[in-house]
Amino acid sequence: MSAQERILVVDDDPEVRTLLSRRLRRAGYVVEEAGDGMDALGLVDKAVPDVVVTDMAMPRPDGLGLLKELRSRDPELPVIVLTGHGSLDNVILAMRDGSLFDYLLKPLPDLDLLDVAVRRALEVRQLRARAREADQVVAMRELAATASDRILNPLSAIMLSLVTLRQEGIAPQARATAAARVEQAIDIITRVVRQMRTVARYTPREVTRGLREIDLETATAEEQETD
DSSP states (O other), X not given: OOTTOEEEEEOSOHHHHHHHHHHHHHTTOEEEEEXXXXXXHHHHHHSOOSEEEEESSOSSSOHXXXXXXXXXXXXXXXXXXXXXXXXXXXXXXXXXXXXXXXXXXXXXXXXXXXXXXXXXXXXXXXXXXXXXXXXXXXXXXXXXXXXXXXXXXXXXHHHHHHHHHTSTTOOHHHHHHHHHHHHHHHHHHHHHHHHHHHHHTOXXXXXXXXXXXXXXXXXXXXXXXXX
């Protein structure tokens, strides 16, 4: 476990929030606190934490609303909910649609349960990030192989066309056809190179400590601004 792992604790009860935050800080985490959903979303917009621990009965917005907003910002952000028996139906609903990683019943009989839940959430987040990273490596290799084929083929067409153009006494129609093939091949190569330039501009973003993924939206936006 790294001391740099960040936990966001959200609860409108200052005493509960302080209790949870103190326990997590003692475990070595960097902890941020929010008194309601709006404050929590403001902190998440500044920097996405590694795990969110939140009360289900939240104002501005309620627990389900907060879960929905968190999922829209980072679908794989682990959220642990603290809930009473009266909110279990909402908790089950949130778990079914994937908005929730785990839940703990209030009042917590033992804060060790919180430690275990947070540790599990961090482990799952790390595993998911590593899986995405591995997938991206495979995708980049496939992209490189495809790009090389798409460049080599039109290069071959250019070479053959040059052979035709160097012939003495070549007919005007044959010369025009060869020249058109060269232009077409150059156009294909140019488009492939531009696509690869876009790939080279992809901006990796950190999704969890020490692991990054390619942010395609940022790369596309940067490329459009350049053009």
